[in-house]
Amino acid sequence: MDFRDTPEEAAFRDEVRTWLAENLVGEFAAIGGGRGTADEEHWDLRMEWERKLGDAGWIGLSWPKEYGGRGATFSQQAIFNEEYVKANAPGRITFFGEGLLGPTLVAMGTEAQKQRFLPPILKATELWCQGYSEPDAGSDLANVKTRAVLDGDEWVITGQKVWTTFAHHADWCFVITRTDFDAPAHQGISYILVPMDQPGVTYRPLRQMTGAGEFNEVFFDEARTPADMVVGEVNGGWKTAMTTLGFERGTAFMAMQLAFEREWRNIADIARKNGAAEDPNIRDRLARAYTGVRVMAYNGMRMQTALAKTGSVGPEASIGKLYWSNWHRNLGELAMDILGPAGQIVPKAGDGEYVLDDVQRSYMFARSETIYAGSSEIQRNIIGERVLGLPREPR
Amino acid sequence: MNFAFSEEQEELRRSVRRFLEDKSPSAEVRRLMETTDGYDPKVWAQMANELGLQSLHIPEEYGGQGFSFVELVVVLEEMGRALLTAPYFSSVCLAANAILNAGTDEQKSALLPGIASGETIATLAFTEPSGKWDANGITMEASSSGSGAYTLSGTKMFVLDGHTANLIVVAARAAGSGGTEGISFFTVDGDAAGLTRTALPTMDQTRKQAKLEFSNVPAQLLGSEGDGWAALSKTLDQAAVCLAAEQVGGAQKCLDMSVDYAKVRIQFGRPIGSFQAIKHKCADMLLEVESSKSAAYYAGWAAAEDNDELPVVASLAKSYCSEAYFHAAAENIQIHGGIGFTWEHDAHLYFKRAKSSEILFGDPTYHRELLAQRIGI
Numbered sequence: 056m057d058f059r060d061t062p063e064e065a066a067f068r069d070e071v072r073t074w075l076a077e078n079l080v081g082e083f084a085a086i087g088g089g090r091g092t093a094d095e096e097h098w099d100l101r102m103e104w105e106r107k108l109g110d111a112g113w114i115g116l117s118w119p120k121e122y123g124g125r126g127a128t129f130s131q132q133a134i135f136n137e138e139y140v141k142a143n144a145p146g147r148i149t150f151f152g153e154g155l156l157g158p159t160l161v162a163m164g165t166e167a168q169k170q171r172f173l174p175p176i177l178k179a180t181e182l183w184c185q186g187y188s189e190p191d192a193g194s195d196l197a198n199v200k201t202r203a204v205l206d207g208d209e210w211v212i213t214g215q216k217v218w219t220t221f222a223h224h225a226d227w228c229f230v231i232t233r234t235d236f237d238a239p240a241h242q243g244i245s246y247i248l249v250p251m252d253q254p255g256v257t258y259r260p261l262r263q264m265t266g267a268g269e270f271n272e273v274f275f276d277e278a279r280t281p282a283d284m285v286v287g288e289v290n291g292g293w294k295t296a297m298t299t300l301g302f303e304r305g306t307a308f309m310a311m312q313l314a315f316e317r318e319w320r321n322i323a324d325i326a327r328k329n330g331a332a333e334d335p336n337i338r339d340r341l342a343r344a345y346t347g348v349r350v351m352a353y354n355g356m357r358m359q360t361a362l363a364k365t366g367s368v369g370p371e372a373s374i375g376k377l378y379w380s381n382w383h384r385n386l387g388e389l390a391m392d393i394l395g396p397a398g399q400i401v402p403k404a405g406d407g408e409y410v411l412d413d414v415q416r417s418y419m420f421a422r423s424e425t426i427y428a429g430s431s432e433i434q435r436n437i438i439g440e441r442v443l444g445l446p447r448e449p450r
Numbered sequence: 451m452n453f454a455f456s457e458e459q460e461e462l463r464r465s466v467r468r469f470l471e472d473k474s475p476s477a478e479v480r481r482l483m484e485t486t487d488g489y490d491p492k493v494w495a496q497m498a499n500e501l502g503l504q505s506l507h508i509p510e511e512y513g514g515q516g517f518s519f520v521e522l523v524v525v526l527e528e529m530g531r532a533l534l535t536a537p538y539f540s541s542v543c544l545a546a547n548a549i550l551n552a553g554t555d556e557q558k559s560a561l562l563p564g565i566a567s568g569e570t571i572a573t574l575a576f577t578e579p580s581g582k583w584d585a586n587g588i589t590m591e592a593s594s595s596g597s598g599a600y601t602l603s604g605t606k607m608f609v610l611d612g613h614t615a616n617l618i619v620v621a622a623r624a625a626g627s628g629g630t631e632g633i634s635f636f637t638v639d640g641d642a643a644g645l646t647r648t649a650l651p652t653m654d655q656t657r658k659q660a661k662l663e664f665s666n667v668p669a670q671l672l673g674s675e676g677d678g679w680a681a682l683s684k685t686l687d688q689a690a691v692c693l694a695a696e697q698v699g700g701a702q703k704c705l706d707m708s709v710d711y712a713k714v715r716i717q718f719g720r721p722i723g724s725f726q727a728i729k730h731k732c733a734d735m736l737l738e739v740e741s742s743k744s745a746a747y748y749a750g751w752a753a754a755e756d757n758d759e760l761p762v763v764a765s766l767a768k769s770y771c772s773e774a775y776f777h778a779a780a781e782n783i784q785i786h787g788g789i790g791f792t793w794e795h796d797a798h799l800y801f802k803r804a805k806s807s808e809i810l811f812g813d814p815t816y817h818r819e820l821l822a823q824r825i826g827i
Contacts, residue, residue, distance in 0.1 A: 056452060056453060056454065056455065056456075056520055056747075056751045056754075057451065057452045058451050058452075058453065058751070059451070060451065064451075130451070323827055326827070327827065332827050335819070338818075338819060338822045338827055339815060339818050339819065339822075341822060341827050342769075342818035342819070342821045342822040342825075342827065343769075343818055345766070345821065345825060346745075346766045346769060346770050346818070346821065349745075349763075349766055350741045350744055350745050350766070350770060353453070353741075353744035353745055353747070353748045354740065354741055354744045356451060356453040356744075356748075357453045357454070357743075357744050357747075359451065359453070360451060360452055360453045360454045361454070364454070370736060370740050373736075374736065374737040374740055374741070377733070377737055378737055378741065432726075432730070434733070435726075435729065435730040435733035435734065436726065436729065436730075436733075438732075438733035438736055438737070439723070439729035439730065439732055439733045440729070442733075442736060443709050443723075443729075443732050443733070443736060444709070444713070445709065445712055445713060445721075445723035445724065445728075445729050445732060446713065446720070446721050446723055446724040447724060448724050448725070448726065449720065449724070
């Protein structure tokens, strides 16, 4: 048991740190720190930063070299993510392409699709959004109704997607559609790549309780895309969709944990400064939150070791999302209790404007974290059934 | 980074598990828990002779095998899983560590080989009737009778295996001292003159406790006089880590029992594990059990390294693992329904051990306050 870097890991860490120290300067350094998955502040500057990362070969680290990646090991990917957070670098926005669609194409795409779409992801010149959920298809993703019909050499797509992050910035969308309405739900699905900039694609922001509108509704009204934009088999799209979901952020977990630990420290500082830290109940909750974020790190390290050794993970990985989303939700509640009445006053409210500060936004956004990317209830079902082998409910 | 046990450590785990399945099945736990002494001398000797368990982390120069807290954590987890009823925690995790932390080289050479061989059953007596786990709980004063001889008078309570120990390490203070000042360790023979030992009937019968009343009992100073708090504090941190490892083993066993039952118990025409209420309870238990493993294993490593992190990690692991074990043991009863409430079913044995372990050496609230202080809140 050893928690130090190997010489190779230390060398790689040094490379990352050096590059960040030399390049994360000026305007880029000023916009550092993430504010949640869908934060849109300083968009243009962050896109410029993404292109800088891309030019230096830091995007798609884990992709095979033949597709423009670096073939980085799990350990290297984790090291990059950790150093990135430690340096307080700007929140990433190319996640949907780099982390989801890209690896899906590497695993299941045609050569033509790989040649066409992978390079622009690596250079951050093309942005993606994810067209999965619909008003009637949330946890029950297989219930999608967005229709795709082949018309000559084009798919014609009609339907509605919801909760689509960055739809208004994206160039392309990977969409789960229904191509066979007679087959059982999981068997009539096709995963299709659709360009966003066309008359048949419109979107409107969904205002969320934080006041912001990062999530969107996207409307496909006879939108068109070439016939060869299907990833995987026609009607075999459920497998492709699950492949995408399977690229869980195992290697980004430790980076996320570092950011959470930073949040904890900030909240502990606030409590010390405003006297809340003298209250035994607040002290207990702060210590409990500290315990939680350290145990999160230990869980992550165990998982990372298993990934590096065997390429797969054990039960300690399945609890990841359930654990961190619960922890972060509790932290938000503690933060608000520490702030007291002062925490109920926001930077702006009224005349259609509603702006929260960082702590308030984190607290409120946490209410969605136990819901998106598999709600806590779904996570418990998955853990119960796939990890513990408990029987499924009859449907 | 390598946060995993080595193949040798996993083999040690397998050996211990096999041994305990054979020597400490439920029937044996139940038999021994009804006795006053609470252990089987034959099995105790086999633990030492066949597996070298008592000598595991004691340095080789004192008759031990020279392994570390990492191996100890593996072994303790298995003992917790099997509810081993024996004076192992007291002898190895308390007394041996106190001697290692406080004793002179000569004293270590004199006292540790007996513990390592299993011949000496030992324990640490520091809590008193007030039930406090910190320095303020020590009110017993040591009297010096001149030329390096001491006597002890007063009462120690909740002493693990205090009534069967051959060797008792006692924490007492100099007359007039307070707080963490003036604390010293002493060693006392189990059958010393003036020492009255009373076995206490415990709710958790698998862990024996005793009241020790000292009336001018002759005692030997262990280590140097008056500055024993640092060594005691470290011993308590190491004890917390050891207990956390036991708790992990017990919690995993409770999860296993719950899941096995949920798969076979049929009600309303299907296994109860197919109902989300039960399924979600099990999922929550898995989250806590896996997390408590991470905490206890990391704490074991910190103890092995004896690094700066140990005090923080010890309190963190003890509080987390205590709650995880108690939740698992409680939910295990709940999932079993009525049968989980019977004496005949093993669920109550784990439930009772979970509670006694939760309280031993400071409950979660106590440790979180200690943690808060240690991280500067």
